[in-house]
Amino acid sequence: MIKEIQLRVDPRTAHFIDAVEEVVAKQEGIMRRRLRGVRIIKRSIDARKQRVMVNLKVRAYIDEPMKDDYLVPPIKYKRVKGDRQAIVVGAGPGGLFAALRLIELGVKPIVLERGKNVKDRRLDVAAISRQGKVDPDSNYCFGEGGAGAYSDGKLYTRSKKRGSVDRILGIFHQHGASENILIDAHPHIGSDKLPGIIENMRNTILDCGGEVHFMTRVNGLKINESHEVVGVKCVTGEEFDGPVILATGHSARDVYQMLFDAGISMEEKGIAVGVRLEHPQHIIDQIQYHKSGGRGDYLPAAEYSFVTQIDDRGVYSFCMCPGGIVVPAASEPGQLVVNGMSPSTRGSYWANSGMVVEVRPDDVPKRFHQHGILRVMRFQEALEQRCYQMAGNSQCAGAQRMLDFVQGKPSKLIPPSSFAAGLQPSRLDQWLPQFISHRLTKAFKLFGRQAKGFLTNDAILIGVETRTSSPLRITRDSELLHHIDVKGLYPCGEGAGYAGGIVSSAIDGERCAEALVNAQFTMHNYFIWELP
């Protein structure tokens, strides 16, 4: 008999499968030898009460041998013939998952990526911290794997479509991610593992007959007389023909400008802006696990999540990275913007998260209104330039201790930090836009009351965090997913304004591929793919 059972055990028991088997045998009232094996299929930590517990869902094999049953069955990718092709611009999660789905549906993807392959990209990413040099085509945002490659690789999402989420996690697992991502309530891959997984995905695309072109920035769309996109032009001088999935992410400001100049309609949308907040991880462990001694041997680095409303705007923690590091994530020279990532072990001394304030288009200062629908993007860009200037035209970011920020005091000394490009004391309380700094101040006071020890001068704020979501929406038909005015163009992923984060961008990539195949190839008597 195979039986699924819920358990609630202490962290040490959860850590050892033998100990879990003991609990299962006892709970089921059976002799230990009748239990031939136990597989953990769901795991979450419950730290709400003083005693931290782990909730497990397990599959118990009673009186029958354990099966090597898949939690999510792998997908069989077949070689495509090449008589039907589609262009995928951008090899981030949106683009890669779109390409893999096109292959499943029998269409050859031609992936065009402005940056380098994920391994060569590593050197350019390191050069930002070491030499303060930002390559506009190869950085933390651009290059194979997109913004997701050197990210934290947190794979939780607010998407309610469990089936779609499981499918995406399954594909990551199939390409080398640990089985834990299928089990944990808050799955996480880690920046050390992601590049290898992305490389495996690229190899699937190539092995199945797709094409991947690096250092091939798209700078124009080919539009026919019926106002339909039929291909793209690249800075290399090459042109590629086919319907286009545009998955260029939310940092590609030149792409928004290109669409704007071509008269392709977009809508402005709000973003969130603030700082990266970095604490020593042990402070967060003490707060979340209610123990002065920290997390012990069997609990992972603790996470947190804060959200509130201050003066009619949301203020919240964003992209929290336990045991992580803060990274310089600018995608153009002359700009400074920070983000966070963590390795698979989440073993660094620090914990960081974005602490951001909702910014609506009308909140943007008046001097940006001349840019019309591009005003939020230009405001975001100007803030990153200001941050760079405040850092003495370098990537050595401005920082302020948390309590000093709240009390409006300068910080003479900045404690050690994970930020490899270096930090210097800076009056973030004075130079951040006031509508952001005053809300952050109020929110930090509140969060400090909610979590004793959180508001502390052992924590620092590093400026500035702006790349929280897309500043524009490239409007598309809600069902057919092509651009609202221009057929043949499928705005996709985070840059299109329809996703946020790795998993939702990947889900959107798959949906765009399905919509494209349905619209572009069914009329030629190919097949109809049913949209989910």
Ligand SMILES: Cc1cc2nc3c(=O)[nH]c(=O)nc-3n(C[C@H](O)[C@H](O)[C@H](O)COP(=O)(O)OP(=O)(O)OC[C@H]3O[C@@H](n4cnc5c(N)ncnc54)[C@H](O)[C@@H]3O)c2cc1C
């Ligand atoms: C440091 C960091 C950490 C993050 N951590 C997490 C996390 O833990 N969990 C999470 O869910 N999300 C995280 N994110 C956000 C996540 O990475 C994005 O939400 C996700 O990558 C968006 O996917 P996308 O495919 O839509 O766009 P992107 O990943 O931005 O990919 C866009 C791709 O298009 C390419 N491109 C742009 N313009 C052109 C052009 N003109 N021609 C050709 N190619 C072009 C870019 O080079 C890039 O590869 C993080 C982001 C960063 C920067």
